[in-house]
Amino acid sequence: MTGPSGTGEEPESGFAGPAGLTVPSPTGGEPATPPRTGDGTAARIVEAARLAVRAAPGRLALYVVVTLVSAALPVGTAWLTRAIVNGLTGDSGLGEPALLAGALGATVLGSMALTAAGTFLRAEVEREIGALAKERLFTAVARIRGLAPFEDPAFLDRLQLADESGGRGPNRVIEGLLGVSRSALTISGLLGLVSALSPLMAVIVLLSGVPVLAAELLLGKHRAAAFWEITPAERREIFYRDLLATERAAKEVRLLGLGGFVRGRMLAERRAHEATQRRVDRREFAVRAGLGLVGVAVLVPGLVWAVAAARAGRLSVGDVAMFITAVMGVQAALGGVAQDIARAHESLLLFRHYLTVLRGVPDLPVAVRPAALPPLRRGIELRDVWFRYSEGHPWVLRGVNLVIPYGRAVALVGLNGAGKSTLVKLLCRFYDPTRGAVLWDGVDIREADPDALRGRISAVFQDYMDYELTAAENVGVGDLDALHDQDRIEAAARRAGVHETLAALPDGYRTLLSRRFTSDVDREAVGVGLSGGQRQRVALARAFMRADRDLVILDEPSAGLDAAAEHEVHTSLKEYRNGLTSLLISHRLGAVRDADRIVVLSGGVVVEEGSHDELVAAGGEYARLFTLQASGYRSRTAV
Numbered sequence: 001m002t003g004p005s006g007t008g009e010e011p012e013s014g015f016a017g018p019a020g021l022t023v024p025s026p027t028g029g030e031p032a033t034p035p036r037t038g039d040g041t042a043a044r045i046v047e048a049a050r051l052a053v054r055a056a057p058g059r060l061a062l063y064v065v066v067t068l069v070s071a072a073l074p075v076g077t078a079w080l081t082r083a084i085v086n087g088l089t090g091d092s093g094l095g096e097p098a099l100l101a102g103a104l105g106a107t108v109l110g111s112m113a114l115t116a117a118g119t120f121l122r123a124e125v126e127r128e129i130g131a132l133a134k135e136r137l138f139t140a141v142a143r144i145r146g147l148a149p150f151e152d153p154a155f156l157d158r159l160q161l162a163d164e165s166g167g168r169g170p171n172r173v174i175e176g177l178l179g180v181s182r183s184a185l186t187i188s189g190l191l192g193l194v195s196a197l198s199p200l201m202a203v204i205v206l207l208s209g210v211p212v213l214a215a216e217l218l219l220g221k222h223r224a225a226a227f228w229e230i231t232p233a234e235r236r237e238i239f240y241r242d243l244l245a246t247e248r249a250a251k252e253v254r255l256l257g258l259g260g261f262v263r264g265r266m267l268a269e270r271r272a273h274e275a276t277q278r279r280v281d282r283r284e285f286a287v288r289a290g291l292g293l294v295g296v297a298v299l300v301p302g303l304v305w306a307v308a309a310a311r312a313g314r315l316s317v318g319d320v321a322m323f324i325t326a327v328m329g330v331q332a333a334l335g336g337v338a339q340d341i342a343r344a345h346e347s348l349l350l351f352r353h354y355l356t357v358l359r360g361v362p363d364l365p366v367a368v369r370p371a372a373l374p375p376l377r378r379g380i381e382l383r384d385v386w387f388r389y390s391e392g393h394p395w396v397l398r399g400v401n402l403v404i405p406y407g408r409a410v411a412l413v414g415l416n417g418a419g420k421s422t423l424v425k426l427l428c429r430f431y432d433p434t435r436g437a438v439l440w441d442g443v444d445i446r447e448a449d450p451d452a453l454r455g456r457i458s459a460v461f462q463d464y465m466d467y468e469l470t471a472a473e474n475v476g477v478g479d480l481d482a483l484h485d486q487d488r489i490e491a492a493a494r495r496a497g498v499h500e501t502l503a504a505l506p507d508g509y510r511t512l513l514s515r516r517f518t519s520d521v522d523r524e525a526v527g528v529g530l531s532g533g534q535r536q537r538v539a540l541a542r543a544f545m546r547a548d549r550d551l552v553i554l555d556e557p558s559a560g561l562d563a564a565a566e567h568e569v570h571t572s573l574k575e576y577r578n579g580l581t582s583l584l585i586s587h588r589l590g591a592v593r594d595a596d597r598i599v600v601l602s603g604g605v606v607v608e609e610g611s612h613d614e615l616v617a618a619g620g621e622y623a624r625l626f627t628l629q630a631s632g633y634r635s636r637t638a639v
């Protein structure tokens with residue numbers, strides 16, 4: 001049931017990035033992943049403690065003080081119990097029993113107050129650590145430049161554990177450290193009391209804690225391994241759950257009658273990870289029962305000895321009462337310390353995933369000193385570009401040579417799966433070519449800063465996003481600097497032919513484009529869902545917000561539009577592209593016929609290239625597809 005190493009720490013080679021990631025930077029640039037150093041338990045404790053101190057220094061200090069003060073109270077309680085019993089039986093004249101009882105009451109009250117304060121402070125510290133850990137984790141995730149990690153199951157498992165353990169790890173370490181200190185104080189105080197009665201018994205009580213500690217550490221290790229083992233099943237369960245509970249999947253799930261099938265799979269995943277958890281719980285149950293026996297094995301002979309000693313007059317009744325309180329207190333504290341250490345240990349094993357993501361996962365190599373990427377002047381060239389998504393995947397591009405000249409409109413056509421969208425992803429440098437290069441005015445884009453490159457591109461992707469934000473934000477995020485520039489947002493929406501639609505929404509541009517959330521401002525306000533074509537226009541409007549960029553990429557920008565809308569949008573797009581360098585992908589060949597150059601992709605290479613008239617005259621693949629589409633329209637018209 002353990003991970004490959006039996007510790008929940010899977011081997012590093014588990015990452016299967018695309019072949020493109022292994023290409024070293026042409027400038028001798030360093031991989032974005034810094035060397036992994038100092039990854040031992042001690043280093044992780046330091047990292048966790050640092051995070052905790054940075055997150056909530058004041059409250060953490062107060063929490064430490066409260067915890068340590070509360071540690072002394074059980075000792076006081078045991079001592080006062082003895083004094084009261086002895087006072088009642090006349091064995092000692094330490095003080096008036098009523099006063100001692102008052103002191104005991106005050107101690108209990110203090111203990112309760114400190115416990116309450118500790119609980120509050122602990123929650124506060126936990127919240128702060130959690131917030132800082134999340135901020136750091138998702139800053140690191142946002143820094144990932146390429147897409148490959150997001151397609152790697154091992155990374156996604158790691159990210160889930162990192163998210164869970166990032167906040168909890170440091171908390172547990174602090175809890176562990178504090179717990180150990182608190183218990184050490186309590187134990188030494190109580191042992192002091194016991195050893196005053198019998199030094200031998202004190203040693204036996206202390207030694208009885210050793211198996212407890214060893215067992216708890218082992219259990220913690222198994223729990224951490226189980227977490228790693230169950231994460232894939234948990235993620236699959238979430239996937240099936242989303243199919244059952246999200247609007248996007250609801251139509252097909254109902255039409256195809258998939259409810260029972262999906263539910264069955266979801267429950268199977270749940271049962272699979274619960275079976276693992278059950279195994280861990282069973283083991284814990286057995287171990288804890290055994291530990292209970294160890295405790296009893298120490299307590300019973302100790303009790304027999306104490307009672308015999310009291311009978312013989314060597315101990316007072318109060319001594320016996322204190323002995324029982326102290327032995328049970330020491331055992332509870334030893335059990336507590338073992339659990340604290342084990343929990344911290346387990347969290348540290350998982351915290352490793354957090355630190356790994358924070359230090360950077362295998363990603364696109366970035367040049368140490370990125371080349372400047374000035375505005376485009378000559379054009380973009382794909383030179384003998386070969387690409388496959390990983391060594392286990394087939395080649396998608398097999399030596400593509402293609403030029404997108406400055407100021408020209410190039411159209412890319414080809415059958416489904418020809419590799420058009422893949423080529424777009426290489427232009428944006430979401431992946432690097434496995435072989436060959438993409439050149440921007442002669443500069444290999446691997447030498448440039450990916451953010452600088454992307455800042456020069458405006459794109460509508462085939463699988464564009466619908467943001468569950470307001471209408472204005474859906475357009476405005478195209479250029480974050482203009483997120484609140486209503487004039488620019490409306491102008492972009494007008495060009496995409498969606499202004500009237502957005503303006504007519506219940507709350508105009510402030511309407512939330514979501515049916516899943518209500519507005520933060522007005523909980524009664526209902527979000528609105530747009531039609532497919534309207535959503536596509538919003539995506540176009542977002543691209544129009546970046547009208548000043550050097551390269552415009554439009555991957556099927558009008559696939560969801562009706563004929564009139566498509567015509568209207570293409571007229572607008574033509575205007576938008578005019579003078580700009582652009583790459584347009586479309587299966588509707590009528591939409592690409594006026595491009596300066598049409599490129600046909602097939603079998604991973606460019607098989608034809610030329611103007612519409614040239615390609616039709618050549619009578620090749622393009623002419624065949626164009627004639628096929630045109631005849632479809634003609635026959636429909638004839639009907």
Ligand SMILES: Nc1ncnc2c1ncn2[C@@H]1O[C@H](COP(=O)(O)OP(=O)(O)OP(=O)(O)O)[C@@H](O)[C@H]1O
Pocket residue numbers: 151389393396414415416417418419420421422423462
């Ligand atoms: N993330 C990915 N991981 C692995 N293979 C992929 C991935 N994305 C695409 N592919 C594969 O790459 C090939 C090219 O896909 P791509 O999306 O580039 O084709 P396309 O020409 O844009 O097709 P369409 O016209 O259907 O949009 C396909 O065989 C596809 O299965």
